[in-house]
Amino acid sequence: MINGKKILFSGMQATGSLTLGNYLGALKNWVALSDEYDCFYSVVDMHSITIRQDPSILRKRARKLLSTYIAAGIDPAKSCIYYQSHVSAHAEMMWILSCFTYIGELNRMTQFKDKSEKHANNINAGLFTYPILMAADILLYQADVVPVGVDQIQHLEITRNIAERFNNLYGDVFTIPEAYVGKIGAKIMSLQDPLKKMSKSDENPNGSIYLMDNVDTVIKKCKRAITDSKGMILYLDEQPGVKNLIDIYCSCTGKQPCETVKEFEGKGYKVLKEAVGEEVNSILQPLQRRVAEIEKDTVYLNSIIKNNSEKAEYFANQTLRKIQKKVGFPERLR
Numbered sequence: 001m002i003n004g005k006k007i008l009f010s011g012m013q014a015t016g017s018l019t020l021g022n023y024l025g026a027l028k029n030w031v032a033l034s035d036e037y038d039c040f041y042s043v044v045d046m047h048s049i050t051i052r053q054d055p056s057i058l059r060k061r062a063r064k065l066l067s068t069y070i071a072a073g074i075d076p077a078k079s080c081i082y083y084q085s086h087v088s089a090h091a092e093m094m095w096i097l098s099c100f101t102y103i104g105e106l107n108r109m110t111q112f113k114d115k116s117e118k119h120a121n122n123i124n125a126g127l128f129t130y131p132i133l134m135a136a137d138i139l140l141y142q143a144d145v146v147p148v149g150v151d152q153i154q155h156l157e158i159t160r161n162i163a164e165r166f167n168n169l170y171g172d173v174f175t176i177p178e179a180y181v182g183k184i185g186a187k188i189m190s191l192q193d194p195l196k197k198m199s200k201s202d203e204n205p206n207g208s209i210y211l212m213d214n215v216d217t218v219i220k221k222c223k224r225a226i227t228d229s230k231g232m233i234l235y236l237d238e239q240p241g242v243k244n245l246i247d248i249y250c251s252c253t254g255k256q257p258c259e260t261v262k263e264f265e266g267k268g269y270k271v272l273k274e275a276v277g278e279e280v281n282s283i284l285q286p287l288q289r290r291v292a293e294i295e296k297d298t299v300y301l302n303s304i305i306k307n308n309s310e311k312a313e314y315f316a317n318q319t320l321r322k323i324q325k326k327v328g329f330p331e332r333l334r
């Protein structure tokens with residue numbers, strides 16, 4: 001607890017360009033949650049290098065991601081937004097936690113298996129210990145809640161297990177975090193394969209709408225979205241393509257699926273697709289303008305980066321010092 005509020009931690013990787021799915025499924029919720037909780041939102045660049053990155057692209061993307069957090073409506077004077085790599089406590093905490101994590105536990109992580117298959121020429125140790133770094137992120141800030149996508153729930157479970165194991169040995173030092181899986185717009189699917197989540201790492205760029213896509217690209221991608229041959233606009237699992245378009249529409253407009261089904265009754269898929277494209281653009285256009293403004297204001301952005309990383313460091317170091325003491329490291333003399 002900070003000032004009587006519960007603590008929330010979450011992070012996003014600066015790998016690939018953010019998609020509409022990241023925005024509607026995660027970022028938008030982050031903004032909504034930032035009043036109720038004391039929030040730490042990290043750009044997890046240390047996680048990013050588990051996959052080979054072009055250094056200058058990674059740096060640019062990390063800065064854009066941070067700007068996008070602000071542009072989406074997270075107030076950097078209230079919520080702490082910072083680069084993970086600026087707070088060295090993450091790496092130090094990770095080392096300690098790795099001595100309380102079993103290989104057997106890590107072996108069960110499905111994301112490691114998926115990523116190893118995808119990057120068979122670079123199965124590095126960081127890819128394997130990735131969940132421990134994530135546990136360090138969360139536990140350093142004594143987070144009560146962690147908004148994550150379903151694909152990260154397993155990592156949150158291992159975080160809880162590590163924390164409980166540590167608490168059992170050394171007393172209640174860690175808050176046991178709960179996953180917060182968003183209810184609204186939680187899962188936007190690929191426009192080309194509506195059974196697959198919309199992803200920034202999709203090889204087919206038509207499957208994803210990127211936050212930085214221009215007006216025409218968005219319209220074109222919506223037009224090409226895969227639907228079905230039923231010709232009826234209904235909100236059913238049997239029509240995953242149409243259902244996804246309705247979800248996107250509802251997420252953008254705040255309307256309910258049943259309302260939307262009524263609105264489009266008797267109309268064709270073309271009309272729905274056009275409407276979705278327009279609504280998406282009416283969200284993305286102002287967002288893109290704000291990102292550009294923020295990125296241009298170097299002095300402002302740099303001051304946010306500096307102040308917030310100091311704030312993050314302050315909280316993280318408090319937990320780290322406590323943990324170092326618990327495991328028996330010698331006291332620091334000044």
Ligand code: TRP
Nearest residue numbers: 009010011012013044134137146
């Ligand atoms: N692994 C998460 C993802 O790829 C990102 C992440 C890193 C994270 N550390 C975190 C999310 C801590 C929540 C909490 O989506």
